Amino acid sequence: MAKIIIFGILDTAELAHFYLTHDTEHEVVAFTVNREYMTITDFKGLPVVAFEDVETIFPPEDYKFFAPMTGRKMNTLREKIYLSAKQKGYELISYISSKATVLSDALIGDNCFILEDNTIQPFTTIGNNVVLWSGNHIGHHGIIMDHVFFTSHVVLSGHCIVEPYCFLGVNATVRDFTHLAKGTLVAMGASITKNTEEWGVYIGNPAKKSEGKLSIDVY
Ligand SMILES: CC(C)(COP(=O)(O)OP(=O)(O)OC[C@H]1O[C@@H](n2cnc3c(N)ncnc32)[C@H](O)[C@@H]1OP(=O)(O)O)[C@@H](O)C(=O)NCCC(=O)NCCS
Structure with missing residues (x-):
C-alpha cells in the first residue's frame, strides 16, 4: 500500500x-x-x-x-x-486491473495502466508507460516497448513486436510475427498483415500506409 x-x-x-x-x-x-x-x-x-x-x-x-x-x-x-x-525521484506504480487476465510470467514495467478484460498471454513483455485500455488480447511471446497506447479490443497475435510510441485504434488486428515500427498509428478497425514503417498511419483491411494527410495527432 x-x-x-x-x-x-x-x-x-x-x-x-x-x-x-x-x-x-x-x-x-x-x-x-x-x-x-x-x-x-x-x-x-x-x-x-x-x-x-x-x-x-x-x-x-x-x-x-x-x-x-x-x-x-x-x-x-x-x-x-x-x-x-x-x-524528481518518484517511483511510479503500475495499475493492473484485478479483472485482467495476466499470466504470471508476463513482465510489466512501471507507470502502466492496464484495465479490465485485457488478456496478456505467457512469455509476453510489456515495457514502461504502456496503456492497455479495456479488452485487448496480447498474444504470447509478444513484446510491447515503452510509451505505447492500446485503445480497446485490439488483437495483437503471437510473437509481435510493438516499438515505442505506437498507437493502436479500437478493434485493430495485427497478424502474428508482425513488427510495428516506432510511432506506427494503427487506425480503428485496421488489419495489419505486414511490418510497418516508422511514424506511418495504417488504415483499412488489409491495412495500407496512408499517403494522405490523415492525422497522427489522434483525439
Ligand atoms: C486514422 C485516424 C487517426 C484518422 O483521423 P483523422 O485524420 O481525423 O481523419 P478523418 O476522421 O478526418 O477521416 C478522413 C477520412 O478517412 C476515413 N477514415 C478515418 N478513419 C478511418 C478508419 N479507421 N478506417 C477507414 N476509414 C477511415 C474517414 O471516413 C474520412 O473519409 P472521407 O475523406 O472519404 O470522408 C482516425 O480515424 C482513427 O482511426 N483514430 C483512432 C480512433 C480510436 O481508436 N479512438 C479510441 C479512443 S479511446
Missing part, C-alpha cells in the same frame, strides 16, 4: 482515481498538473498542486506517482511527464 499522487485533473485522472480507490490498496492523496493548467485547487475532494512544486509538498521518499495520461501526440506528452516524475 502506498500514498499516490496522480498526474492530471481530466477524465483519465478521474478514472485512475476510481480504479486505484476501488481495486487496489493504494491511497490517492493528491493530484498534480503543470501550473499553467491549474484551473482548480481541489479535485475529487483532494488537493491539486503544481507539478513544478510537487516534490517539495509530497516528497518522493514518502509518496509514489502515477501518470496514466492519454496517447495525445503519439504518447510523447505522457512520456515527458513520466520522465519528469522519475527525474
